[in-house]
Amino acid sequence: MGRPRLCRVHDLMHEIILRKAEYLGFFHFVNREHSNLSSKIRHISIQESTDSALESIKYSKIHSVSHFNVDSLLNSFMTTLVVDFKLVKVLDFEDSLIKYLAEGVGNLFHLHYLSVKNTKVKVLPKSIGKLLNLENLNLKRSLITKLHVEIKNLKKLRYLLTYHSDNGWYYGMVKIPTGFGPLLDLQRLGYVEANFEVLKELTKLRHLRKFAIWITYGNEKDICACIGNLEKLISLTILISREEILNIESMTSPPHGLQRLRLTGNMKKLLDWIFKLEHLVRISLDLSGLIDDYIRVLQALPNLLELRLRDTYLDEQLHFKDDWFPKLKVLVLSSFEGVELMIIDKGAMPNLEKLRIGPCPLLKEIPIGIEHLRNLSFILCWKKFII
Template sequence: MDPAVRMVFKNMTTDLAEQYPALVEPAKLILKKCNGLPLAIVTIGGFLADQPTKTAAEWRKLNEHISVELDMNPKFEVIKTVLMKSYDGLPYYLKSCFLYMSIFPEDRNVSRRRLAYRWIAEGYARDKATADRYFMELVERSMILPTQQSVCSIQGFDSCQLHDLIRDISIAESMEENLVFRLEEGCSSNTHGAVRHLAISSNWEGDERELESTVELSRIRSLTVFGKWKPFYISDKMRFLRVLDLEGTEGLRNHHLEHIGELLHLRFLSLRGCHEIFYLPDSVGNLRQLETLDIKGTGIAMLPRTTIKLSKLCYLHAGSGSGDNEKTYFSKCEDICEMQRDLCVGCCSLDLSDLDGFGRCEAFHLVCCLMYPNIIRGIEDSGVKVPRGTRKLKALRTLRYVHLAWGIAIIKEIKGLTGLQKLGVVGINKKNGPGFCSAISSLSHLESLSVRSGDGLNGCLDGMYTAPENLQSLKLSGSLEKLPEWIKGLQNLVKLRLELSKLSGNLETMQVLGKLQNLSILGLWDDGFKIDVLRFQTGLFRRLMVLDLFYSRMEIKLVEFEEESMPNLELLTLSLGDTEIAFSGLELLQSIKEVRLSVHSYLFGTPKSSKNGGNEKMGKTLYEMMKREEERNKPMQDKVRQELQAQLDRNKNRPVLKVQ
C-alpha cells in the first residue's frame, strides 16, 4: 500500500473510533475490500460519509453486497469504469492470463510458479521466462497484487492475488466468455455448457449427477480442485483435458489415479502436497504431451519406468526439497535392492482385506512404510529415484529433487540431460561426489543448482574443476571445512545460500564470497556451534542487496559491519534462536532500507491437532512447550530489538525495523 494512503487510513480510523466506535469493525472490512486501491477508498468513503444515518448494520450490508452496489449504484460507477478501462487496456496476451486468475478462490495466494506452468500448458506463454514476464507486467499494471516477496528470490515476488474489486471483473468477464466456471456453494445449477476451465471449490457439496448436468465435461480443458477429493471429479468424458491441478487436495489416494494415462492431451499435472500419494501408475507413460509434473510434497520415492516416454517433459518437481536437513539412512544401492525383495515377499503374504478404502498396491506400500520406516523415510523426505533412460528426456529444463544414493546410474542419467537449467539433488557423499562433479561440468546451460547432504559436503564437491559459467543460483546444505575452489570462479552468481555449512565467521570464506562481483543475495543458515565474530569487511560484497542470517542454538558474540561494507545492502533479515548476539556498524550501512527480526524457538512450526486422541494430546504438549519457549525468549528479543533500533536510528536512511 502507498505510504500516503496508509497514513490516510490511520487518520480515518482514529477519527472514526472517536466519533462512531461501533463502525470501526465494519469499516475495517470495507477497507480490506478496497485493499489499498485509492480510487475505491475515496469513492466508497465519500459515499458512506454522505449517508444521513451511520449504523454498523448498514455498513456491513454494503460490505457484503459491494459487488452488486458497483453494478447498481451510480455513485460507484466511476470505480467500475476505471477498472474496466484498465482491463480493456490490457494487450491480448495478458487478458487471458488475467481472466485465468478467476479460477482461484477469494483471498487465495497463488504462487508464481503455479501460474507460470499452467499458462505454458494452456498456450498463453511460450516458456517459463515469458510467463514470468507476463506475471510482472500484470503486477506493474496493478491488475494483480504481489503478496509475498521471498527474501532470497532472484525473481522477486513469489505469489499474488486479485484485488477483490478487480476479481469481480475477472469473474464476470471470464463467465461471459465461457472461459471459467467455479462450482461452489450457491452457484447456479443451470447448464453452463462449453466452459474451458472448471474449478471445484471446497464448499461445493454436489454429486456426480449435478456435475454432469451443470457443465459439458467433454469441453473442459482444465480442472482445478480445492478442498476434499471425490472420485467422480475426473470423468472419462474429459478427453481433451490439458491441465489437472490437484495441489493440496485432501483425501486423494493412489487408486484414484489408476486411469490417469487416459488423459492423452494432459500437459500439466500437479499432485503437490497430496501426502497420501505414494506412487504413480505406469499409465503415466501414456501422457506424451506432458510438460509439467509436480509431485513435490508427496510420498513418491520412485518414478515409474514409463516416465522415460514423456519426451516433452520440461519441468519435474519431486521430493520434499524444503531445505530441511534430511538424514541419509543408506549409502549403497545394493542394500535397497535387497530390502525391496524383502518388502515384496512380506507384503504378498499379508491379508489386506481389513484395509478398507485402499487399493492392493496402495496397501502394499503402506505396509512397507510401517515395516521399514527408516528406509522409506530416507527416500521420501528428500528426493526421488529416476528410472534408467531418463537421459532421453532432452526437453527437461528443471529436475528437483533427485536422490543420488540410489547409485551411480542416477548420476549418468543426469549427465545426459544437457539442456538442464535447474537441478536439485540430495544424498551426495564422498563415493558419488566425483561422478556428480563430472556430470555438473557437462551441463553448460545450468543456471540453478541445489545440493543437500545430511552427512556433510566435505570432500564431495572438490572434483569440479570448471563450474557451469551460467550458474546464477547456488544452494549448498551440509557441513563444510572450506568452500570448494570452483566457487571463486562463479562470476555470474547472483544468489548463494549456505545451510549448516559451519562456515559463518570464517574469514577466508567471507573474503571469497565478498569478491563475487555479481552476488546480490546471500543466505547464511547455521546451527549449534560457536562464533566469536562474524565480520563483513570494508570493500567486499559490493553488489549485495539482501543478507539473510538464520542462526539457531548458536553462540555468536558479535556481528560487525565495517565502514563501506555492503554499500548496496537494502534488506537485512535476522532469524535468531537460543542465542544472544551483539551488532555493530548498522548505522554505517549506506543503502539499508529495512531490517526484519524474528526470535524463534528451536521447535519450529505450530503442531496441528488431530482427531486421533494421542496425536492431539502430543500436539497440545508441543504447543505448550513452544509457548513457554516463546515467553522465555521474549526478554532476549526485546534486548536485541532495542539494540538494533538504537543503531538504525543513527543511520541517515532511517531504515524500518520489523519484528516478526
Template sequence: MQMAKKCGGLPLAVIVLGGLLSTKSSLVEWERVLGDVNSYLNKVQSHQQYEGVNEILALSYYDLPYYLKPCFLYLGNFPEDSEISKRKLIRLWIGEGFIPTLTGPGDTKQRLTEQVAEGYLEELIGRCMVQVDRRDHTGISGVKTCRMHDLMGKLCISKAREENFAQVIQQSSMWIDGSAASSSEYLGGSHSRRLVIHPGVHLQYHKAHWACITFFKKLVSKNNPQSSSSSSVESNWVEHVHSNLRSLLCFGGILPLSALKSSNFRMLRMLEIPVVGASDEIIVVGGLGNLIHLRYLRLDAVNRDITLSSSIGNLRNLHILDIKRCYLVRGSMGMISRLIRLRHLLLPYSMRYNQNDFRIDKLKDIETLKNIEASVLIRSYDALHKLTNLRSISISFDGVYYNYNDDDVRRVLGSQIVQSGRLTSLGMFIYNSEAGFLSLESLSSCHSLSKLVLEGKMKFQQQQGLIHLPQSLTKLTLWFSEIEQDPMPVLENKLPNLRFLMLGWNAYVGSKMVCSAHGFPNLDTLQLSRLSDLREWIVEKGAMPSLKKLSIEFLGSLKMIPEGVKFVTSLKELEIEGMGNSFCEKLQVKNRIEGQDYYKVQHIPFIAFH
C-alpha cells in the same frame, strides 16, 4: 489533468488509467483515450463510484492487444487475493497455447517462449492491471509472485464468463441443494472449455472410484469437520461440463479423481487436482492413462502417501509433471521415463521406487528437475552427460537410500550437466551421509548460474573452495557447510552481484564474522540462522549499502547486534527469532525507556520479534 479529475480521487482508477496512458505515445492517442474516458467515467461523476471504477477497469481491458487478453483473463482463475507464482503462471500460459510457438532448436525455442511469456506479464504489470507481490533476486526487475486487486479479479471472472473463457466455481456463488438440476443450472450454461474450482467447493462423484475411499461424501465428512458449511455438487455435475473440456484446475477445492474417467475429460490438456483420502491410506493414482492429450499435470497430496499406477506412462504429450506437493510417492516411477516430451519434472522430497527402472536419461528435453536422487543420475546410463538441456536442478544425496561418498559428489559436480554452462539454478543436498564437497572448482564455468544452494560439509580450505563461485550468482544459500574461516571476505570480493545470502545450520563454525566497508554492494537480503559458535559480528561503516532485510535467527552465542547496523540506512525490515531475552530487550522500547542498543535499529521501519 482532465482525465485525473474525472477519476474522482479513486486510487485504483487513477493507477489503472495511468497504466493505460503509459502505452500511448502520441497526442492523438491520448485524445482518443480522453474521449473514451468521458463516456466510461460518467458513472463516477454521478457518484456511483463503485460502478465507475468497474467501467474504468473495463476500459483498460478493452484497450489490451489481442495477445494479452487471454493472459489477463487467465489471472481471474486464481482465488481472490492469492499469491500467484510467476513460474507457475508462465507454464500454464504456455501449456494453454497463449504464447506463440517460436522457431529454433528445441531448448532455445523453449527459452525464447518463456521470455515472451515473461514479457507479457511485464506488460500487464506496466499497465497496472497486475500487482507485483514479491520480486526475485536476479537484479533485472524479475517478478517472483504477483496478485490481482480484488476488483480487477472480479472483472476477470466477469469477462471470462461473458466470453466463455472460463467457468470459475466459487463457494460464495454456489446454491446447491443436492439435486441434479442445480448442478446442471450452474455448469450447463457455460460453453467454456476451462473449469476452475476454488476452495470450499466439494464436487462429488458417486460411481466406483479408484483414488478415494468408498463413498466420497463420507470421506469429506470424516476428514473435514467444516464440510457441512462448504458447497457441494452431486454426482451429475460431470455430465454438464463441456464435452471437450481442455482445462480443469482445482485450486483448493475437492474433486475425486474418479470423475476423470468420464469421456467429458478425454481432451484435457491442463489438469491440477488434489488427491484426497483417509490419513492412514495409501492412495493409488491410476486411470490417468486415458488423458493422452495432457500437457500439464499437477497432483497435490499434502500429508498423503500416493502410488502412481503404470498408466501414467501413456501421457506422452506431457510437458510438465508436478508432484512436489505429495508427501510420499511410490509405484511405477519407471513409467515417467516414457514421457519423452517432459520439460519440467518436480518430484517430492520422499520417494519409494525401484531406481533401476527410472531411466532419467531418456528425458532428453528436460529443463527443470527438482528433488532427484543423485543415485538415479549416477546409475542411469550416463545421464550426467546426456541431460545437457537442464537449466534448473536440485539433487539429493540421502545416505538412507544409498551409500554415497565424496567421489559421488565430485562426479555430479564434474558432469556435463554442471559444466555445460546452461544451469541457472543448482541445489545439492547431502544428509545422512559422510560425503561432502571436496572442491567447487567446476562451478567456475557456470557463467549463467544465478541461484545456488549447497547443503553439506565443505571439505576444503576456504581459498580452494569459495573462490570458485561464479560472479553471476545473485542468490546463495549454504547449510551445514562447517566452514572454519570467516567466509565474508571471499564472498564480498567474489560475488559483487549477490542479492540474497543465507548462512544456516552451522554453515560457518567460527566465532567472528566481519562485513567490510563497501562489501556486498547489491545485497538485498541477509539471513543468519543457527550459527551456534558466532560470538562477534562486526559490520563496518559502508557495508551492505543496499540491504533491505536482515534476519537473525537462533544465534545463541551472539550477545548484541553489531554497532555498524546503524549505518545501514537502507534497511527496511529486521526479523529477530529465537534470540535470548537480553538480546531482544536491548533493541526494544519499554515504558518509554529505550533499550541499550535501540539507537542501532531505530531507523528501521519494521522490526519483528518471534
C-alpha cells in the same frame, strides 16, 4: 530476484477480472453458490466443494481443472475427470485432500500439466507412462518417494519437480529409476536421489537448466562428471549429510552461467571456482567444517542478491565492512551458535531489504550499526530454536 511468484490486486480489480473472464468464456469459478456452467467454458476453478461441480461439468468440454480450498474430493469426481474429459490439458490438485490418482489418468492423452503438489498422494499410477504430451509433472510436497520406470516414456517432459522442504533447508528426496536418458527435453529436475547408473544417464540431459540432487558418499566424482556436461545449467543444488565430506574438488569448471548454488555437507574450504561465478545471484550454504574466512571472499561476488548461511561460522564476532555485498537484498543467518556480536559498518549491504538472524543463542544484542541499512523493510531475530 527471479520470476514473480505472487501477484496481488485490489478487490475491485479482482471482481472485474473474474467477471470479464466468465463473460469471454475463458474461465469459470465453481462453488456452492455458482455451479451453472456454460458449454463454452474450457477452464474451471473449483472452490470449497466438488459436490455441485460434478453435475455442472458432466457434459462440458473442459480443458483445465484447478482446485482451491476444496474440503473433500469425491471418488466419483476423480472417475468423471479421467473417463469423461479426454480433452483435459491441465489437472491441478494442489493443496487438495486427494490420496491417489486414478489409474485412468493415463488415458488423458492431451494432458500437458499435472500437479499433486502438497497432497497425500503416495504413488503415481503406472499408466502415467502413457501421457506422451505431458510437459510438467509437479510432485512437490507430496508423499511420493520413488518413480516408476514408465516415467522414461514421457519424451516431452520439461519440468519434473519432486521435493518437499522443511524451513527451506531440508529436503525429502525421490528415487529415480534407470532409463532417464531419453528425456532429452528435461529442463528442471529436483530433488532426486540417484545411483551411479542414473548419474551416467543424466549426462545426456544437455538442456537441463535447474538440477538438485542428493548424493551418496563416494559418488562425488560421478556427479562432478555429470555436471560438467550440463552447459545450460543456471541452478545447482548438491546435498549430502553434514557429517560426510562433500568432495567435489574435481569439478574445476562448473557451468559458467550458474546463477544459483546450494551446497550441504562437510567442507573445510570453499572451492576457488565459486568466487569466479560472475552471474551468481543466490547462494545457500549449509556446510560444517569451514575454517577459512569465506564471507570476506563471498562479499566480492558482483551480482549476489541473496545469501543464506546455516551453521557455517565459528568466530565470536561477525563483521560486515564498508562496501561489502553492494547488491545484496536478502541475508539469512541460521544456527550461528558461536556468534556473540554482529557489526554492520556504514556502507555495508546498502541495498539490503530482508534480514533474518537466528537461532543465535549467544547473540547478546541486535546487530550494531543496523541503522545504516536504509532500505531494510523486514527483520527477524531470535536466539533459540522455535518449536
